[in-house]
Amino acid sequence: MRIIRHYKHGDPSVLRVEETDQPSPGPGELLIRxxxxxxxxxxxxxxxxxxxxGHADLPGSPGGDVAGVVEAVGENVTTVRPGDRVVADVHHGAYADYAIAQASFAITIPPRLDAAEATLLPSPAQTAYHAIKEAGRLAPGETILIDAASGGVGHLAVxxxxxxxxxxxxALASTPAKLEFARELGAxxxxxxxxxxxxxQVKLATGGRGVDVVLETVGGDVxxxxxxxxAPFGRVVFYGSASGTMHRIHPLAFARAKTFTGFALYAMLYNKPEAVAAGQADLLQMILSGAVRPVVHARLGIEEAAKAHELMESRAQLGKIVLVP
Structure with a gap:
């Protein structure tokens, strides 16, 4: 089978297609085609x-959200069986014809979603959902500021x-096309x-009061x-640093009873499985009802992984970039 790996850090050209043996699932795991x-x-x-x-290991084999058909299951797996269509977050070796995933992370794909759309269910949709609900504690009627609002997570968060x-x-974005996209999604x-x-401009939009919740993934000056x-008693949810820049923040910045919360989806997956299950059900209902629409910007072959990374680095995408074997 094919797999994408890289043996040094650098630009997208370091990604290379290799042939390797098809893996076998261990206890609690499943194999996805x-x-x-x-x-x-x-x-x-x-x-x-x-x-x-905490890691950027070498040799690298990128992770991602893999949607497809269960080919085999390991010991003690009872929630899915071969032939089921699922999507799951895969830590390493996701850019491949076959991938190993934890069965506990697998989500059954609703019939109305194609595989590319389904890749938004594990990481992007759950990150957006729980960052807003669990970390941001958004209440009805409150104001929320979302940066990178046209990206894989941001367009769902809106x-x-x-x-x-x-x-x-x-919604914050960086081009007229992205701003119009966010507006079309309901911003x-x-x-x-x-x-x-x-x-x-944000102050003007809120009458000078400020926002109740911020979803922030850029870092630096933003x-x-x-x-x-x-606003006073508002919540800042930080879930990424796309700029690669972080500044020191003085505690007095939160003196007006503001709260700063870091968010990572794995913290939810490993520590609040009940909340994750409830969130999955709620998200699926939002999607099936049409309230939330996953958007796929581009579908590329596995051998075009470098092009996919180039698109990500250009910050030009509206929605999700997906590799299709």
Whole structure:
């Protein structure tokens, strides 16, 4: 079978297609014949040598969200069986014809979703959902600020926030096309964060009060300004650093009873399985009802993994980039 690996850090050209033996599932695992593989920005950063989640190991074989058919299951797996169509987050070796996943992470694909759309269910949709609900504690009528609002997670967060009853969704993006995309998905206010006065535009949109919840994944100056824009008793949820830049934050920045919360989906998966299961059911209902629409920007072959990473680095995508074996 084919698999994508890299033996050094660098630009997308370090990704190479190799032939290897088909793996076998161990206890608690399943083998998925991949129909679609979701590409994440975290794997772009690991390929560059930026340790996301504490590692950027070599040799590298990117992880991702793999949708397809269960080919085999390991011992003690009773929740799925061969022939089922599932999608699961795969830590390593996701860019391949076959991938191993933890059975406990597998989500059954609803008949109405194709495999590429289904790749948004594990990491992107659950990250957006739980960052808003569990970490951000968004209440109906509150205002939420979402940056990178046109990306794989962000475009879902805009829709999920609206479905949860947000009073005002303010979307940040970097181009007119991305801003229009966020508006079409339901954002009430769209602002280009490359404008020098984008923070003043947020203040104007909230009547000077600021926002109740921030979903922040850029870091650097954007994070600094987002903290300043948070209203008293507001919550800043930080779930990534796409800029690769982090500044020191003084504790007095939170003196107005603001809360800063870091978020990682794995913390939910390993520590709050009941909340994850409830969130999956709620998300599927949102999607099947049409309240949330997963958007696939591009479908590329496995051998085009480098092109997929180039697209991610260009920040041009509207929605998710997917590899299709």
């Amino acid at each position: 991949a129909e679609a593989i979701g590409v994440t920005y975290a794997e772009v950063q690991r390929r560059q040598g930026i340790p996301i989640g 829709q999920i926030a609206k479905a949860m009853g947000a009073g005002q969704v303010i 009430d206010v769209v602002i280009n964060y490359t404008d020098e006065d984008w923070d003043e 994070l600094d300004k987002c903290i300043q824009l948070t």
